[in-house]
Amino acid sequence: MIVLDQVTKEFKSKKRKIIGVDNVSLTIEQGEIYGIVGYSGAGKSTLLRCMNILERPTSGKVFVNGLDLMTLSGSELRSARQSIGMIFQGFYLVSSKTVYENVAFALKAAGVPNHKIKPRVTRLLELVGLSDRAGQYPAQLSGGQKQRVSIARALANNPKVLLCDEATSALDPNTTKSILALLKKINHELGLTIVIITHEMEVVKEICHRCAVMQDGRVIEQGATYDIFSNPKEALTRKFIETVLDFQLPEQLLDSIDGKLIRLHFWGDLAADAIVSDMLQNFEVRGNILHGKVEYIRDEPLGIFVMEIKGDEKVTQDAIDYLKKRVSKVEVIKNG
Numbered sequence: 001m002i003v004l005d006q007v008t009k010e011f012k013s014k015k016r017k018i019i020g021v022d023n024v025s026l027t028i029e030q031g032e033i034y035g036i037v038g039y040s041g042a043g044k045s046t047l048l049r050c051m052n053i054l055e056r057p058t059s060g061k062v063f064v065n066g067l068d069l070m071t072l073s074g075s076e077l078r079s080a081r082q083s084i085g086m087i088f089q090g091f092y093l094v095s096s097k098t099v100y101e102n103v104a105f106a107l108k109a110a111g112v113p114n115h116k117i118k119p120r121v122t123r124l125l126e127l128v129g130l131s132d133r134a135g136q137y138p139a140q141l142s143g144g145q146k147q148r149v150s151i152a153r154a155l156a157n158n159p160k161v162l163l164c165d166e167a168t169s170a171l172d173p174n175t176t177k178s179i180l181a182l183l184k185k186i187n188h189e190l191g192l193t194i195v196i197i198t199h200e201m202e203v204v205k206e207i208c209h210r211c212a213v214m215q216d217g218r219v220i221e222q223g224a225t226y227d228i229f230s231n232p233k234e235a236l237t238r239k240f241i242e243t244v245l246d247f248q249l250p251e252q253l254l255d256s257i258d259g260k261l262i263r264l265h266f267w268g269d270l271a272a273d274a275i276v277s278d279m280l281q282n283f284e285v286r287g288n289i290l291h292g293k294v295e296y297i298r299d300e301p302l303g304i305f306v307m308e309i310k311g312d313e314k315v316t317q318d319a320i321d322y323l324k325k326r327v328s329k330v331e332v333i334k335n336g
């Protein structure tokens with residue numbers, strides 16, 4: 001479990017003071033995958049680095065697994081960091097060492113006796129799907145494979161927490177998916193708490209149980225990923241969501257619509273088609289579905305349909321009221 005209590009990080013240069021993280025309080029539960037999303041400069045990296053005191057907060061408290069990290073001495077902090085693994089966008093593998101040696105190095109540095117190193121590295125390479133690459137050098141690996149080595153290295157000393165700094169940002173979409181699947185597996189099998197910072201909402205949608213949105217050093221919105229996707233409160237959150245769930249209709253089509261245009265949200269397992277066809281049978285209106293899609297947030301369905309309804313004003317309103325009682329959310333986008 002990670003608790004950040006009113007954490008602020010200021011950077012001072014001769015000329016000015018920059019606030020990287022501004023009074024952030026967050027609780028990340030043991031065993032969850034937590035995403036922190038924001039544009040470049042929002043303070044994500046700084047916040048993540050405050051979680052293992054690679055960046056020492058100017059004020060506030062940081063607790064990881066019950067330890068108050070700000071009060072630890074240098075050597076206590078080094079030992080506490082063994083239970084906090086970290087991976088990066090740039091992998092940071094040692095190019096002159098093989099895959100096996102890169103992982104073994106983390107164990108040697110932690111003082112693990114030699115006879116325990118080989119079985120441990122073998123198990124870790126198996127876990128990340130690289131058993132057949134042990135003797136290869138980083139230059140012989142793809143980006144996804146390099147990230148797998150860095151995950152094995154980060155897990156070497158059995159951490160309870162894994163911090164991921166834009167871990168998939170340098171990878172193509174398919175490789176990103178396979179690395180996210182690996183992180184999901186590790187979270188599930190080892191019960192590891194995973195914190196991911198990213199500017200890609202797709203990453204959050206795919207694997208995060210909960211997430212926070214950052215802007216100008218502050219957390220402006222946080223919650224369960226499904227709630228954030230289905231009912232975002234802040235304009236910036238909506239903007240991030242639109243990068244994944246794009247329901248914009250072409251201007252030309254919008255101009256040609258003379259009925260009422262509505263957007264229907266179906267949360268969970270509501271049967272969208274059945275509800276819409278019931279409405280059309282019960283009310284004398286014509287309906288035309290212009291856009292309809294079911295997306296999966298982690299593994300939970302979220303359906304969004306955009307439709308035009310035409311008919312007598314009163315009957316149309318009754319039809320919309322009928323829908324409001326049956327679907328999760330109805331928005332009138334254009335009044336016609």
Ligand SMILES: Nc1ncnc2c1ncn2[C@@H]1O[C@H](COP(=O)(O)OP(=O)(O)OP(=O)(O)O)[C@@H](O)[C@H]1O
Nearest residue numbers: 011018019020038039040041042043044045046047
């Ligand atoms: N060492 C530093 N010295 C001075 N300013 C810094 C330092 N590190 C970060 N900052 C500033 O703090 C703010 C937050 O930066 P940070 O790197 O945490 O943002 P980010 O959301 O991770 O962005 P990116 O994805 O581009 O890394 C920025 O204004 C940045 O310029």
